[in-house]
Amino acid sequence: MESQPSTSTPANRCQTCFGTGEVGGPHGxxxxxxxxxxxxxxSSMVLVERRLRDLEVRYTAEGGRVSADVQWLVDEVRRSRHALVQILAAGADADSAGDGHRALSKKMCFLANDVLDLYQPQSY
Ligand SMILES: [Zn+2]
Structure with a gap:
């Protein structure tokens, strides 16, 4: 596969610090x-995992039904994203298998990547 990992673009620049890496606060x-x-x-993988962990921390402390529901949902999101990574890898393997599989593998990679955002879409 000829795809390239996502690279830094102005779209990747942090809008919180405007690319400086620092922000001002009450203590400097x-x-x-x-x-x-x-x-x-x-990457989107890191951002999604970071957000999932934030949700776990926030709602696990509350306990009860909400905590159990959020934990179930977070686990399902992780399991689904893991399956998409496996599908993306299988599609990349099939891409080198021959012309008969190339169209299907490209479609598999495109669909999995649409959720995972590991590669820039034009590279497919
Ligand atoms: Zn920043």
Whole structure:
């Protein structure tokens, strides 16, 4: 497969710190939490996992039914994203198998990547 991993673009620039990696606060300048000081947002995989962990921490502390429901949903999102990564890898393997499989593998990769956002779409 000739696809390339997502690279830094102005669209990846952190809008919280405007690419500087630092933000001002009541106690002075601190490292930007959104980009961890890099000035660029991490990959969608990292952003989604970070958000899932935030949800787990926030709702697990509440306990009860809401906590159980959120944990179930977070687990399902993780399981589904893991399956998409496996589908993307299988599509990449099938792409090198021959012309008969190339169209199907490209479609598999495109659909899985549409959710995962690991590669830029024009590279398919
Ligand atoms: Zn930032």
């Amino acid at each position: 300048i601190v490292t930007c939490r959104d980009c961890t000081g890099l000035g660029e947002l991490p």
